[in-house]
Amino acid sequence: xxxxxxxxxxxxxxxxxxxxxxxxxxxxxxxxxxxxxxxxxxxxxxxxxxxxxxxxxxxxxxxxxxxxxxxxxxxxxxxxxxxxxxxxxxxxxxxxxxxxxxxxxxxxxxxxxxxx
Amino acid sequence: xxxxxxxxxxxxxxxxxxxxxxxxxxxxxxxxxxxxxxxxxxxxxxxxxxxxxxxxxxxxxxxxxxxxxxxxxxxxxxxxxxxxxxxxxxxxxxxxxxxxxxxxxxxxxxx
Numbered sequence: 001x002x003x004x005x006x007x008x009x010x011x012x013x014x015x016x017x018x019x020x021x022x023x024x025x026x027x028x029x030x031x032x033x034x035x036x037x038x039x040x041x042x043x044x045x046x047x048x049x050x051x052x053x054x055x056x057x058x059x060x061x062x063x064x065x066x067x068x069x070x071x072x073x074x075x076x077x078x079x080x081x082x083x084x085x086x087x088x089x090x091x092x093x094x095x096x097x098x099x100x101x102x103x104x105x106x107x108x109x110x111x112x113x114x115x116x
Numbered sequence: 117x118x119x120x121x122x123x124x125x126x127x128x129x130x131x132x133x134x135x136x137x138x139x140x141x142x143x144x145x146x147x148x149x150x151x152x153x154x155x156x157x158x159x160x161x162x163x164x165x166x167x168x169x170x171x172x173x174x175x176x177x178x179x180x181x182x183x184x185x186x187x188x189x190x191x192x193x194x195x196x197x198x199x200x201x202x203x204x205x206x207x208x209x210x211x212x213x214x215x216x217x218x219x220x221x222x223x224x225x226x227x
Contacts, residue, residue, distance in 0.1 A: 036218075043120075043206055043218035044159075089158065102147050103174060104208075104216060108158040 002027045006090045006107035013080055013114050021075040021110045023064075023090035031092040033057075033066055033073040034104070038087040047075075047088070080114045087111045118143045120219035122207050128225045129197055137192045137222050139207030145217075147210045148190040149174070150182065152203040153221075159206065165190055197226040 006023040013019060025031065032051045036044040048057030053068035062077045073090060090107040120141045129135055141148065149164040151174075161174030165184040179201055181193040190209075194201060207219040 034215075043220045044208075045218070046215045049215070102210060102212060102216075103149070103161050103164065104159075106159040108156060 002031070002092060002094050002105045004090050004092055004105055004107040006088075007110055008108055010111040010113060013112070015082055015114055015116050016079045017114075019075070019077040019080045019084075019112070021088055021090075021112070023073045023075065023107060025071050025073065025090075025092050027071075027092055027094045029094045031094040033064070034091040034093070035062070035064055035073070035075050036089045036091060036106075038089065038109070040086070044089065080112070082114045082116055085112055085114045118217070120207055120209055120217050122205075122219040122222050124222060125220065126223050128227065130227050131198055132196050135194050135197060135224075137194075137205060137207075137224070139190045139192065139219060140188050141190075141207075141209040141217070142188065143209060143211075143217065144187065145209035145211055146187070147212060147216075148184065149208045149216070150180070150190070150192050151206045151208065152176065153206060154203050162192070162205075197224075199226050202226050 004025045034049045035047040037047045038044045048059040050057040050066035056065045064073050064075045087109045089109045091104045093104050123138045146167045150162040151159040153159045160176045162180050163182040165171045171182050202225050205222045208216040210216040
């Protein structure tokens with residue numbers, strides 16, 4: 001079956017520090033990969049995505065590259081801000097995950113706290 | 117404004133008392149889904165719907181029912197809630213395999 005493994009944290013960084021959140025996956029087919037962000041008290045929002053190998057998704061200074069050879073999709077940001085404090089979820093959508101389902105398979109989430 | 121709405125946002129109930137959590141989207145999406153979020157487990161899919169009158173089980177469907185009579189609505193029904201269904205619930209919708217849009221969540225406590 002499909003699975004996503006990400007570093008669980010929590011992660012605490014000082015403002016302007018470099019961020020990496022590791023994500024690796026297993027999938028039966030050729031998945032699309034996503035990072036979602038959940039701010040306190042809110043639902044999940046799509047942060048970035050990549051649909052094929054070597055694609056780089058980017059948004060709000062965050063980046064992640066689809067690495068098929070290492071089955072990874074690590075999230076990075078060069079300089080975090082206090083407003084980036086949130087829970088980050090890595091996820092995949094595999095067109096072969098049964099009967100046309102567009103199910104997202106999520107990692108367990110990584111809580112990031114950025115302190116001034 | 118394009119959005120997914122859920123009601124109620126917070127609910128405390130007792131074991132065995134039937135309840136419904138509503139979900140509505142205004143984006144004309146075919147696909148809708150329910151997830152539950154639990155500490156240390158991430159999000160797990162409960163049920164999904166590919167279109168009107170088409171629903172199927174996700175990974176954790178036991179104790180839940182859904183219906184899809186209209187494209188915009190996808191209610192989650194707990195016929196006889198139990199304490200292990202205490203959780204944070206999210207509804208989501210999308211055009212096929214595109215970006216999934218999530219509602220704000222419903223925090224349910226079953227005593």
